[in-house]
Amino acid sequence: MSADGSTNSPPPGARADWTIDQGWDAYSEAEHQVWITLYERQAALLPGRACDPFLKGLEALDLHRTGIPDFVRINTELNRLTGWSVVAVPGLVPDDVFFDHLANRRFPAGQFIRKPDQLDYLQEPDIFHDVFGHVPMLTDPVFADYMQAYGRGGQRAMQLGRLHNLARLYWYTVEFGLLQTPQGVRIYGAGIVSSRAESIFALDDPSPNRLGFELERVMRTPYRIDDFQQVYFVIPSLQALLDATLQDFAPIYDRLSRASDIAIERIETNDLVITEGTQAYALSRAAAAQ
Ligand code: HBI
Numbered sequence: 001m002s003a004d005g006s007t008n009s010p011p012p013g014a015r016a017d018w019t020i021d022q023g024w025d026a027y028s029e030a031e032h033q034v035w036i037t038l039y040e041r042q043a044a045l046l047p048g049r050a051c052d053p054f055l056k057g058l059e060a061l062d063l064h065r066t067g068i069p070d071f072v073r074i075n076t077e078l079n080r081l082t083g084w085s086v087v088a089v090p091g092l093v094p095d096d097v098f099f100d101h102l103a104n105r106r107f108p109a110g111q112f113i114r115k116p117d118q119l120d121y122l123q124e125p126d127i128f129h130d131v132f133g134h135v136p137m138l139t140d141p142v143f144a145d146y147m148q149a150y151g152r153g154g155q156r157a158m159q160l161g162r163l164h165n166l167a168r169l170y171w172y173t174v175e176f177g178l179l180q181t182p183q184g185v186r187i188y189g190a191g192i193v194s195s196r197a198e199s200i201f202a203l204d205d206p207s208p209n210r211l212g213f214e215l216e217r218v219m220r221t222p223y224r225i226d227d228f229q230q231v232y233f234v235i236p237s238l239q240a241l242l243d244a245t246l247q248d249f250a251p252i253y254d255r256l257s258r259a260s261d262i263a264i265e266r267i268e269t270n271d272l273v274i275t276e277g278t279q280a281y282a283l284s285r286a287a288a289a290q
């Protein structure tokens with residue numbers, strides 16, 4: 001199976017829906033230690049940075065410090081709270097498989113954990129990115145509904161050939177979303193909250209733009225997969241995010257088919273500008289790459 005899961009047959013040992021047993025007993029002490037190291041770093045950093053629903057979810061699921069959590073244990077509480085379950089998969093799964101899981105309130109989490117020399121970044125989502133990053137927000141009823149709506153929307157987007165637009169919505173919300181709160185801007189995106197450096201960069205660095213979330217605008221905006229984001233979109237509430245998905249996307253996709261992409265560093269005239277970035281980080285990285 002290639003990295004993007006483009007083949008449709010599950011790898012050996014996986015079930016037809018690409019799930020595998022987590023095999024919690026088989027994790028080594030070294031693998032548990034990687035989880036503990038990553039957990040301790042983020043647990044120290046996130047109060048005051050991650051949004052309350054995330055921090056509450058972390059507590060509720062007791063993604064404790066003593067090692068990789070057993071899905072059987074966390075699913076008991078997660079099921080009770082929002083009907084979601086975490087299921088183990090070998091890695092990235094094909095889009096249609098991914099959406100079917102989300103549409104049925106199953107979150108596919110990588111079963112493997114990164115190596116000690118990969119603590120700061122890895123290309124494919126591992127169990128720390130998926131379970132520490134994504135799962136705590138699934139304890140929030142509104143976000144739990146949003147993730148299921150996203151799964152259903154993904155199935156429809158594939159039928160309409162608009163997956164690239166919907167993937168941007170996922171990227172700028174589920175992975176790299178920010179939330180406006182009375183205490184200030186807070187993180188809810190899994191890609192940020194599971195990364196020590198980006199948990200700091202996304203809130204504190206003057207480089208990126210931080211713009212008010214607007215669904216169609218987000219769907220016209222490309223994203224970075226190889227580095228910190230150059231723009232973050234800020235939602236006023238989780239309810240506003242869920243409400244944005246309850247409309248019919250067909251007319252939106254129709255307008256998008258005639259609209260051009262918006263350059264990643266651009267600020268449009270009717271953007272709600274929370275912070276106008278300097279783009280200094282992206283420019284320095286581009287210069288260094290010359
Ligand atoms: N598979 N396991 C896994 N996790 C993901 O986050 C994931 C995936 N397959 C496809 C995918 N994400 C994205 O392309 C979605 O936008 C569909």
Ligand code: FE
Nearest residue numbers: 125175190191
């Ligand atoms: Fe993710």
